[in-house]
Amino acid sequence: MRVNLPGGPRDVKAVWWEAGEVRMIDQRALPERFEILPCRSVEDVARAIESMAVRGAPAIGVTAAYGVALAGETGAEAAIGRLGRTRPTGRDLFHALDWMAARARSGGDLVEAAKAYAAAGEETCRLIGMAGEPLLPEGCRVLTHCNAGALATGDHGTATAPMRRAHELGRRLFVWVSETRPRLQGARLTAWELAQEGIDHAILADGACGVLFARKQVDLVLVGADRITASGDFANKVGTYEKAVLAREHGVPFYVAAPLSTFDLATERGEAIPIEERSEEEVTEVGGVAVANPGSRAFNPAFDVTPARLVTAFVTEKGIMRPEQVRSLRR
Amino acid sequence: MRVNLPGGPRDVKAVWWEAGEVRMIDQRALPERFEILPCRSVEDVARAIESMAVRGAPAIGVTAAYGVALAGETGAEAAIGRLGRTRPTGRDLFHALDWMAARARSGGDLVEAAKAYAAAGEETCRLIGMAGEPLLPEGCRVLTHCNAGALATGDHGTATAPMRRAHELGRRLFVWVSETRPRLQGARLTAWELAQEGIDHAILADGACGVLFARKQVDLVLVGADRITASGDFANKVGTYEKAVLAREHGVPFYVAAPLSTFDLATERGEAIPIEERSEEEVTEVGGVAVANPGSRAFNPAFDVTPARLVTAFVTEKGIMRPEQVRSLRR
Numbered sequence: 001m002r003v004n005l006p007g008g009p010r011d012v013k014a015v016w017w018e019a020g021e022v023r024m025i026d027q028r029a030l031p032e033r034f035e036i037l038p039c040r041s042v043e044d045v046a047r048a049i050e051s052m053a054v055r056g057a058p059a060i061g062v063t064a065a066y067g068v069a070l071a072g073e074t075g076a077e078a079a080i081g082r083l084g085r086t087r088p089t090g091r092d093l094f095h096a097l098d099w100m101a102a103r104a105r106s107g108g109d110l111v112e113a114a115k116a117y118a119a120a121g122e123e124t125c126r127l128i129g130m131a132g133e134p135l136l137p138e139g140c141r142v143l144t145h146c147n148a149g150a151l152a153t154g155d156h157g158t159a160t161a162p163m164r165r166a167h168e169l170g171r172r173l174f175v176w177v178s179e180t181r182p183r184l185q186g187a188r189l190t191a192w193e194l195a196q197e198g199i200d201h202a203i204l205a206d207g208a209c210g211v212l213f214a215r216k217q218v219d220l221v222l223v224g225a226d227r228i229t230a231s232g233d234f235a236n237k238v239g240t241y242e243k244a245v246l247a248r249e250h251g252v253p254f255y256v257a258a259p260l261s262t263f264d265l266a267t268e269r270g271e272a273i274p275i276e277e278r279s280e281e282e283v284t285e286v287g288g289v290a291v292a293n294p295g296s297r298a299f300n301p302a303f304d305v306t307p308a309r310l311v312t313a314f315v316t317e318k319g320i321m322r323p324e325q326v327r328s329l330r331r
Numbered sequence: 332m333r334v335n336l337p338g339g340p341r342d343v344k345a346v347w348w349e350a351g352e353v354r355m356i357d358q359r360a361l362p363e364r365f366e367i368l369p370c371r372s373v374e375d376v377a378r379a380i381e382s383m384a385v386r387g388a389p390a391i392g393v394t395a396a397y398g399v400a401l402a403g404e405t406g407a408e409a410a411i412g413r414l415g416r417t418r419p420t421g422r423d424l425f426h427a428l429d430w431m432a433a434r435a436r437s438g439g440d441l442v443e444a445a446k447a448y449a450a451a452g453e454e455t456c457r458l459i460g461m462a463g464e465p466l467l468p469e470g471c472r473v474l475t476h477c478n479a480g481a482l483a484t485g486d487h488g489t490a491t492a493p494m495r496r497a498h499e500l501g502r503r504l505f506v507w508v509s510e511t512r513p514r515l516q517g518a519r520l521t522a523w524e525l526a527q528e529g530i531d532h533a534i535l536a537d538g539a540c541g542v543l544f545a546r547k548q549v550d551l552v553l554v555g556a557d558r559i560t561a562s563g564d565f566a567n568k569v570g571t572y573e574k575a576v577l578a579r580e581h582g583v584p585f586y587v588a589a590p591l592s593t594f595d596l597a598t599e600r601g602e603a604i605p606i607e608e609r610s611e612e613e614v615t616e617v618g619g620v621a622v623a624n625p626g627s628r629a630f631n632p633a634f635d636v637t638p639a640r641l642v643t644a645f646v647t648e649k650g651i652m653r654p655e656q657v658r659s660l661r662r
Contacts, residue, residue, distance in 0.1 A: 031623070031624040031625060032621075145538075176630075177627075178538075179512070179614065179623065180538070181510065181512055181536040181537060181538060182536050184622055184623070187614070187615070187622060187623035187624065187627070188622065188623060188624060191623060191624035191627040192624040192627075194627075195624055195626060195627060201627065201628070202627070202628040202629055202630045203614055203615065203623050203624075203627050203628070203629045203630070204614065204629060204630040204631070205512040205513050205537070205569065205570070205614055205631070206512065206536070206537045206538040206570075207476075207509075207511065207512060207537040207538075207568075207569050207570020207571075207573060207635075208569045208570070208630065208631070208632055208635070209573065210569075210570070210572035210573040210576070210635050211569060211572070211606075211632045211635045212630075214572065214635065214636065237538075238536065238538050238539045238541075238542060239536070239537075239538025239539070239541070240538075241541035241542070241545065242538060242540065242541040242573050242577060245541070245576055245577060245580050246573060246576060249576050275542075283510065283518070283534055283535065283536055284518070284534065286617045286618070286620075286622060287617070287620060287622065289617075289618055289620070290363075291515055291518060291519065291617060291618065292362070292510070292515070292518035292519060292522060292534050293362040293518065293519060293522035293523040293526055293534075294362060295526060296508075296518070296522040296523075296525075296526060296532065296533070296534050297532070297533040297534070298533055298534045298535060299507075299533050299534070299535040299539065299543075300535070300536070300539070301539055301542045304538075304539070304541050304542045304545065305545065
């Protein structure tokens with residue numbers, strides 16, 4: 001992804017291997033500060049995932065793969081155990097750990113294996129961009145939620161990949177970015193990424209999205225996913241489900257961009273996806289400052305589940321797929 | 332409303348007349364600080380409304396009535412002009428100004444007229460509580476949005492009046508409070524009011540409400556309104572419409588509590604309600620601190636419109652009314 005640094009634009013990944021360390025853009029510091037977080041141990045990597053220094057299902061997968069590489073052959077099993085307990089909802093984490101476990105068993109070079117996993121993920125996102133770009137006609141207005149961008153994947157993004165591709169092709173588009181409380185990944189990360197690329201956009205409160213639909217100011221919704229089941233139900237950042245219901249109510253297409261590594265064909269329906277609940281302070285505080293009534297409790301599910309019937313299509317590296325076609329991926 | 336101050340609980344109104352001044356709870360300071368804002372001129376009152384030191388359609392009406400009283404008979408016309416340009420969406424402001432204009436024309440005591448307007452509004456809210464209380468069965472779980480409480484009305488509240496009444500009767504209930512970005516009136520004001528009364532509640536991000544519906548954790552939705560048209564469409568704080576769509580999707584009743592002064596029978600449909608847009612900084616900053624990507628634009632409609640077909644019933648001081656009955660109020 002392009003990052004406009006003081007010395008000029010640079011091409012940066014969300015996470016990479018350098019000098020025997022796992023390094024990543026610290027997403028907690030954006031957009032105020034561009035900081036690199038080095039991780040020198042499996043525990044460093046696990047905590048980076050838990051604290052959301054790195055987040056986004058595919059990027060968590062890449063980070064975990066590098067985490068296993070850091071442990072080396074003898075430490076791989078323990079590393080896989082520890083990293084598998086970081087965040088429960090996203091599918092890619094487990095996909096990446098399975099991949100690394102197979103390489104560890106066959107005695108392969110784990111650093112090279114993790115690099116290959118990361119590179120494959122980047123190519124996958126590039127292909128998602130190619131597959132999804134035709135869905136964005138000239139002058140279209142896209143609504144997205146949370147960050148399914150390069151930061152969430154390694155590079156290109158999932159939901160943002162078709163936007164980047166359409167923009168590269170010179171197509172005019174406008175992106176509505178719902179801010180995505182409680183952690184504001186839309187306002188902080190997606191808006192930052194779009195600004196780096198020069199893609200026109202505006203932020204709005206999550207609750208204001210209904211106004212866009214009612215005024216016919218959204219042509220399509222395009223979001224990412226953390227886990228997609230065999231029936232085509234999917235989990236994504238909390239707030240996604242409301243947008244899917246609104247899109248259906250207003251006859252607006254609702255697209256979900258995700259790599260095949262996000263599909264969990266062993267799980268039949270969305271109800272079976274474990275939904276992480278995070279701390280109450282994410283709701284009652286913003287940037288460490290209390291914003292809610294002191295002493296009031298808060299409910300903070302990090303994800304919600306959208307049923308397959310509200311999905312127009314999935315956009316994958318293999319092309320566009322209707323929800324009822326997901327099951328055929330088993331073959 | 333009960334406010335638990337250091338010296339013990341006190342009964343306080345949102346706004347009142349004292350020592351020749353309009354005084355109000357400064358709602359911008361809550362929940363961190365309980366502060367009284369004195370207004371000594373019409374301009375003070377207008378700015379208190381514009382800056383949302385006082386907010387909520389009925390409370391704005393009461394405040395404006397006192398503002399006209401402050402101007403006295405000779406200044407009433409100019410005061411009505413200035414106060415009528417503060418906030419466009421809520422109906423009660425214009426209802427209050429019409430009431431005061433009639434009293435000014437007939438040469439009545441404007442301070443007594445404003446006090447009578449305020450007292451009538453409080454009694455109205457008490458009656459809304461009586462009318463709405465039977466809608467809240469033992470053990471029910473209510474979702475509300477923004478603040479339609481005593482702070483928004485003067486006393487008792489509109490949406491909160493039935494909750495207060497049910498609680499007084501010893502009924503067990505639980506209130507889900509959506510935080511209501513951008514200004515967080517749910518997390519800051521409604522949670523504060525419920526805590527003062529000892530009513531069990533939890534705050535959640537606006538986008539997390541879909542999870543409650545999907546998990547069948549909401550028995551009814553109860554919100555206020557800023558303006559209700561003859562067709563039964565209504566404007567309320569942005570984010571209301573999404574909850575109405577979700578409620579319909581899940582077969583959950585959706586109730587709107589409002590005094591008759593909120594009904595605008597001269598306006599036929601919701602599209603004709605002027606929707607205030609407020610500053611981008613309300614979205615891009617929280618408590619004066621930037622939270623979004625610097626330089627990104629924001630869209631900040633303060634209200635949205637919910638169509639009559641999504642409303643189960645209106646709760647007024649005259650009882651419960653279906654949307655198709657609104658028109659009969661003309662008689």
